[in-house]
Amino acid sequence: MDTNKIAVGLDIGTTKIVAMVGRKNEYGKVEILGIGKAKSLGVHRGVVNNITQTIQSIQQAVQEAEAASGHKIESVTVGIAGQHIRSLQHSDYITRANSELVIDEEDIDRLINQVHKLVMLPGEEIIHVLPQEYKVDGQAEIKEPIGMYGGRLEANFHVVVGQVSSIRNIARCVQSAGLQLEGITLEPLASADAVLSREEKEAGVALIDIGGGTTDLAVFKDGIIRHTAVIPFGGNVITEDIKEGCSIIEKQAELLKIKFGSAWPGENRDNEIVSIPGLRGREPKEITLKNLSKIIHARVEEIVEQVYVEIKNYGHEEQKKKLIAGIVLTGGGSQLTHLKQLVEYITGMDTRIGYPNEHLAGDSDTEVASPLYATAVGLVMDGLKRQQRKQAEIKQTELEQAKTEVEEQEPVSIQKQRVSFLDKITERVKEFLDNAE
Numbered sequence: 001m002d003t004n005k006i007a008v009g010l011d012i013g014t015t016k017i018v019a020m021v022g023r024k025n026e027y028g029k030v031e032i033l034g035i036g037k038a039k040s041l042g043v044h045r046g047v048v049n050n051i052t053q054t055i056q057s058i059q060q061a062v063q064e065a066e067a068a069s070g071h072k073i074e075s076v077t078v079g080i081a082g083q084h085i086r087s088l089q090h091s092d093y094i095t096r097a098n099s100e101l102v103i104d105e106e107d108i109d110r111l112i113n114q115v116h117k118l119v120m121l122p123g124e125e126i127i128h129v130l131p132q133e134y135k136v137d138g139q140a141e142i143k144e145p146i147g148m149y150g151g152r153l154e155a156n157f158h159v160v161v162g163q164v165s166s167i168r169n170i171a172r173c174v175q176s177a178g179l180q181l182e183g184i185t186l187e188p189l190a191s192a193d194a195v196l197s198r199e200e201k202e203a204g205v206a207l208i209d210i211g212g213g214t215t216d217l218a219v220f221k222d223g224i225i226r227h228t229a230v231i232p233f234g235g236n237v238i239t240e241d242i243k244e245g246c247s248i249i250e251k252q253a254e255l256l257k258i259k260f261g262s263a264w265p266g267e268n269r270d271n272e273i274v275s276i277p278g279l280r281g282r283e284p285k286e287i288t289l290k291n292l293s294k295i296i297h298a299r300v301e302e303i304v305e306q307v308y309v310e311i312k313n314y315g316h317e318e319q320k321k322k323l324i325a326g327i328v329l330t331g332g333g334s335q336l337t338h339l340k341q342l343v344e345y346i347t348g349m350d351t352r353i354g355y356p357n358e359h360l361a362g363d364s365d366t367e368v369a370s371p372l373y374a375t376a377v378g379l380v381m382d383g384l385k386r387q388q389r390k391q392a393e394i395k396q397t398e399l400e401q402a403k404t405e406v407e408e409q410e411p412v413s414i415q416k417q418r419v420s421f422l423d424k425i426t427e428r429v430k431e432f433l434d435n436a437e
Contacts, residue, residue, distance in 0.1 A: 005023060005024070005384070005387050006021055006022065006023045006033065006069075006071050007021075007022055007023065007077065007182075007380050007381075007382075007383025007384040007386070007387060008020065008021050008022075008062075008065070008073050008075065008076045008077065008182075008380070008383060009022070009076070009077050009079070009190070009375075009376045009377070009378070009379025009380040009381075009382070009383055010058065010061075010062075010076040010077065010078045010079070010174065010179075010376075010379065011079050011187070011373075011375045011376040011379060012040065012043060012048070012054065012058070012078065012079065012080075012170060012173070013040055013043065013046070013211055013212055013213070013375075014040060014043050014044060014045060014046055014211060014212040014213025014214065014234065014236060015039070015040055015211070015212030015213070015235070015236065015332070016037050016038065016039060016040050016212070017037065017038050017039075017040045017043075017054075017057045017058055017060075017061045018035065018036070018037045018061060018373060018375075018376040019035070019036045019037070019058075019061040019062045019064070019065035019073065019076070019376075020032060020034075020035050020036075020065065020368075020373065020376040020377065020379070020380050021033045021034045021035070021065050021066075021068075021069040021071055021073065021380070022377075022380035022381075022383075022384065023384070024384055025361050027361070029359060029360060029361040029362070030359050030360055030361065030377070030380060030381055030384065031360075031361040031364070032360065032361075032364055032365065032368045032377070032380070033068075033069035033070070033071065034065045034066070034067070034068030034069025034070070034071070035064075035065055035068060035367075035368060035373070035376070036060070036061040036062060036063065036064025036065030036066070036067070036068060037061055037064065038056075038057040038058075038060035038061040038064070039057065040054070040057050040212075041053040041054070041056075041057055042054035042055075042057065042173075043213065044213060045082060045083050045213040045214055045232045045234075046080075046081040046082030046083060046085075046187075046211070046213050046214040046230065046232075047082040047083065047084060047166050047169075048166065048169040048170055048173060051169065051172065051173055051176070054173045055173050055176045055177050058173060058174065058177040058179070059177045059178070062076075062177065062179065073179065074179065074180055075179060075180035075181070075182040076174060076179050076180070076181070076182055076383075077182045077183045077184075077185060077379045077380070077382050077383035077386065078170060078171075078174055078181065078182075078183070078184055078185070078379070079184075079185055079186070079187040079190050079375050079378075079379050080127070080162065080166070080167060080170060080184055080185070080186060080187060081186070081187040081188070081211070081214050081216050081230050082162070082163075082166055082214060082230060083214065083230060083232035084162055084163035084166050085127075085160065085161070085162045085186070085228070085229075085230040086160075086161050086162075086229075086230075087158060087159060087160045087161065087227065087228045087229065088158075088159050088161065089132075089156065089157070089158060089159070090115060090118065090156070090157045090159050091154065091155070091156050091157070092111060092114055092115050092154070092155060092157065093111070093135075093152055093153060093154035093155070094107065094110055094111050094114060094152075094153050095151060095152050096150070096151050096152070096153060099149060099150060099151035100149075101149075102146075102147050102148060102149055103136065103145045103146055103147065103148050103149070103150060103153060104146060104147075105146060107145075107153055108131075108145070108146070108153075111153060111155055112129050112131070112157075115129045115157050115159060116129060118159065120161060123163055123164055123165060124161050124162065124163060124164065125161070125162060125163075125164040125167065126159055126160070126161055127160045127161065127162045127167070127184070127186060128158075128159070128160040128186055128189070129157050129158075129159055129160075130157060130158040130159075130160070130224075130225050131155050131156075131157055131224075132155065132156040132157060132158055132224055132226065133155065133156055133224070134153065134154065134155045135152075135153075135154035135155070136148050136149075136150035136152070136153055136154075137150040137151060137152055138152075143222075143224075158225055158226065158227070158228070160186055160228055167184065167429060168429055168432060168433070170184075171184075171429040171430070171432075171433055172433060175433055181426060181429065181430060182383055182386060182426075183382065183383070183386050183426050184426050184429070185378075185379060185382050186228065187209065187211075187216055187375050187378075188207060188209055188216035188217060188218035188228055188230070189218060189225065189228070189378070190375050190378030190379045190381075190382055191207060191209045191216065191218070191330055191331070191354075191356075191374045191375045191378050192207045192218045192220065192225075192378070193359075193378040193381050193382065194330075194354075194356035194358065194359065194374045194375070194377040194378035194381060195207065195328060195330050195354030195355065195356050195358060195371075195374050195378075196220065196328060196354070196358070197358055198223065199325070200220070200325040200328070201220040201221075201223045201224075202222060202223045203323075203324040203325040204219075204220065204221040204222075204321070204322060204323035204324045204325055205219070205220050205323055205325035205326065205327070205328055206218070206219045206220075206307075206311050206316075206323055206326070206327045206328070206349075207219075207220070207327075207328050207330065207354065208307055208327060208328070208329050208330070208331075208334075208343075209330050209331040209334075209374065209375065210234055210235060210303070210329065210330075210331040210332065210333025210334050211234045211235065211331045211332060211333065211375075212234050212235050212236045212332065212333075213232070213234045213236055214230050214231060214232055214233070214234050215230075215231040215233055215234050215303055215306075215307060215331075215333070216228075216229075216230050216231075216331075217229045217230075217231070217307055217310050217311070219311065219314045219316075219323070221321060221323065226314055226321075227310065227311075227313070227314035229307075229310040229313075231303065231306050231307060231310070233299075233302070233303050233306070234303075234331075234333055235257075235332055235333040235336075237299055237303075238257060238261075238295075238296055238299045238300065238333075238336075239253045239254050239257055240253075241295050241296075241298070241299050242256055242257055242261075242292065242295055242296070245291070245295045246276075246285070246287050246291075246292070246295070247285070248276055248285060248287075249279070252276055256274065256276070256287070256292060257296065257336070258335075260274055260289055260292060261292060261293065261296050261336055261337060262289075262292075262293040262296065262297075262336070262337040262338050263293070263296055263297055263300045263336050263337065263338045263339045263341075263342040264293065264297065264337075264338035264341055264342055265290060265293040265294045265297050267293065267337075267338060268288075268289040268290040268292075268293050269290070270288065270290055271288075272288065272289040272290065273286050273287065273288050273289070274286070274287055274289060274292075275287075296336070297342070300336065300339065300342060301342070301346065304342065304343055304346050304347070305346060308346060308347050311323070311347070323349065325350070326349040326350030326351055326352075327343055327347060327349050327350070327351040327352075328351070328352055328353075328354040329343065329351060329352070329353050329354060329371070330353070330354035330355075330356070330371040330374040331371055331372070331374060331375070332371065332372045334353050334354070334371045335353075335370075335371060335372070340352070340353060353371060354371060354374060355369050355370070355371060355374075356368075356369060356370075356371070356373060356374040356377040356378070357369040359377075359381060360377065
């Protein structure tokens with residue numbers, strides 16, 4: 001394995017933009033070489049609303065990451081979220097011309113391409129098509145149909161849809177910052193890769209990533225992604241509520257939330273008071289911690305209840321779809337004191353805080369293993385996977401040219417097909433930007 005190959009994840013968030021440089025070490029773990037972050041000024045609820053400011057923030061984060069890692073950054077894997085993301089379930093089938101031949105990746109590719117032709121609302125584009133399970137000639141619950149005989153191949157798909165303009169705006173910012181777009185990934189999927197174990201995905205788990213502008217949800221069961229949603233509220237609305245409720249400025253509200261905030265009002269006694277300096281010679285303000293946690297509690301409860309509605313939409317209450325591993329909280333907002341207890345109280349599900357150390361090398365910096373960087377770590381992992389696939393494809397082409405037996409290469413070609421649809425959208429966005437120059 002070439003350990004010199006680096007990958008860069010670029011997490012364009014509402015509060016911060018993070019560029020993270022990583023590579024695989026000899027044990028197959030991800031080693032983070034450098035990290036750069038900048039305040040995100042041009043993004044609102046996960047959607048770019050000021051191109052110039054976003055480009056500047058990306059450049060600042062990338063320069064910082066270059067200085068920290070000692071590597072020149074040329075291409076990045078970008079995460080997308082935002083309130084324009086929605087998902088739907090869809091079933092489709094193909095009839096095979098010759099049922100005497102076994103099903104191969106070309107058949108699955110054909111089926112996936114058929115789903116891509118779904119008619120979307122104007123201005124929407126399919127971002128991910130994620131196969132759930134397959135049916136071959138009416139035989140259900142097949143996870144891997146390749147190598148089987150059958151005339152009719154059916155599948156249930158989880159289709160993630162987003163606004164074309166939002167995706168193009170992000171691509172535009174990345175290109176204008178002097179970077180190449182390596183790939184686009186849905187942020188909840190990146191975070192899930194970084195913080196969830198294989199056992200949790202098998203047992204059934206809901207990952208809740210609480211960011212600054214959005215709260216992302218990804219539900220897994222039997223090792224397969226079953227449901228995704230983006231809720232347009234995050235840590236920023238909590239800060240906004242504190243600002244309004246206590247009549248203080250945003251900077252002070254953010255500090256109050258981080259230092260003294262709690263999602264459980266019962267924890268604070270009435271006589272616990274924090275004093276905040278007044279503006280330009282005005283009297284200092286005194287705020288009781290009980291009031292502060294009441295404000296936080298009200299908003300957090302609203303966010304958690306909205307997420308819980310989405311978990312119910314997936315069908316968590318059905319015995320077959322039960323999420324045995326419960327909930328995993330990650331993202332910057334998950335660091336709020338007593339949030340875990342509140343989520344357990346509202347949902348009645350086991351909850352833990354997710355740290356992205358599942359796949360990180362043992363000597364990683366503790367800062368990197370914070371829930372704050374879950375998405376960025378996931379994007380680096382995604383970038384490394386893409387590189388591996390590219391190398392595998394090059395090797396396979398060489399093998400085919402040499403007319404060698406390629407049976408042992410089959411898993412590689414399966415992998416190639418699986419993600420090709422995501423790469424297609426990246427190619428389309430690149431093409432669009434090149435033509436728009």
